[in-house]
Amino acid sequence: MTADQETFLLLSAYQDGELSPGEALAMERRLAAEPELRQRAERLRTLSGEVRNALATPPASDALRASVVQQIGFRRAAPHRSWFEAWQLMAAVLLVGFFGGGLIGGGTGIWLAALGSQPTEDAVVAGHLRGLIAPQPFDIASSNRHVVKPWFNGRTTVAPDVIDLTDKGYPLAGGRIDVVGGKAVPTLVYRHDQHVISVTVVPRIGPMPKGEDQRDGYTVRHWSAGDLTYWLVSDLDATGLNTFERLFCDSPGGAM
Template sequence: MRPDEEDHLLLAAYLDGELSAGETIEMERRLAADPDLRQLFERLQALSGSVRRTLAETPVPAGLEARLAERFGKVEVLSPPSRRRGTPPWLAAAACLLLGLAGGGAIGYAMSDAWRAGGGGSRTLDAVYAGHIRALAAPAPFDIASSERHVVKPWFNGRTVVAPDVPDFGAEGFPLAGGRVDVVGGEKVPTLVYRRRQHVISVTVVPRREGEGAADPAPREGSRILRWDAGDLTYFAVSDLNGAELRQFADLFRSRLAPAG
């Protein structure tokens, strides 16, 4: 059987060391028994090494970190040659690629001041959207791959300033795919990753801040953003999914967060 999308996601998590011990053993068993899966793994492994070597030979331009921090808030520059504990190599490579692209091209344009002129914005919103775009540019849009809420929820403990609820909408056609850590306002915050067919939905959870409007932001470069508050938290759902289905997803999410009774 040829590897499917789920196999791609599991292999990315396996390469990043994010699978549990049991999942790792099962993946190694499958790799030994399935030549097609092994071939895909070797291609992904080679691509990862090639990207890291290329990035290692291309230093981050002087002053780029300061320019990005001034525009988008605090940015942490990752050094590709050495993997810091807890930082997957895919994420390090994606972050460096984003830094290289931020000065121009589609991502740089999407983060330009034209956003504010065309629909308003805030540093929080800019950082949330940038996290979504960065994730789409990476081989996988999450740091941990799992469809189990009881796996994803505790993974955030100690990693982010917010411990989010992780609803499961698999029965409604919006399966949980995993989670990642994004940086908003200099703080590490959780982002839950869901899927709808081939579309990725990022739900970033940040502490609620007074003075920020509650209206849904304007679309940005083909992506829609929905915003809502629940208690002392604010939720942003970002996706290129059509408006009706993204609204359906947001309504489901809000209903799960509503207090009982």
């Protein structure tokens, strides 16, 4: 097997979620560092979507379905709705949409943004956990924001504001590249006592109110500023997180 074939198989397994955590981390780092590999990943993702769409053909006829069921020995599934029943259901949905559209239209953007936030939350939590099990939770170790900020140039399309909170008890430890939605994004890493705080910065996907979640002992918060959304993950207590968030957002060049 050539190296090219091996990379393709690993990339396919990565997109299908079949790699081990260590292999997935290695692939994410390669995606962050290799623009050509990221392009191949995007083409593979697009091709997979097109194949799924192409295979989404109308269901087989009742006669063909009955023949197949008889040959393989399975019992026939529950019958489909009749054409008239399906038409009634569709009409009801259209009427609800027509009359309710004016009432709920304003909330559609928020609903879609919230729907899309779950995969983002999963990705930023996974990035934080991978950082904790790695030898160091960052790719570049520096407490100097003038070192960390330029390091992201060319590695991500997002240019985060790097806030130095050393004198407030939350020293900048460094930065790393995480992968969210198949794209390399910057994560700032801070420390407080023995706790690690990850702040991942992603493009804003729509109107999304501030939020908080608890995941396996970790607090996940997010807020938006301008065209960016900031995701914070840590096992720090609520008081410490509140202080950090306030200091981060209120600092010159902060996210509020």
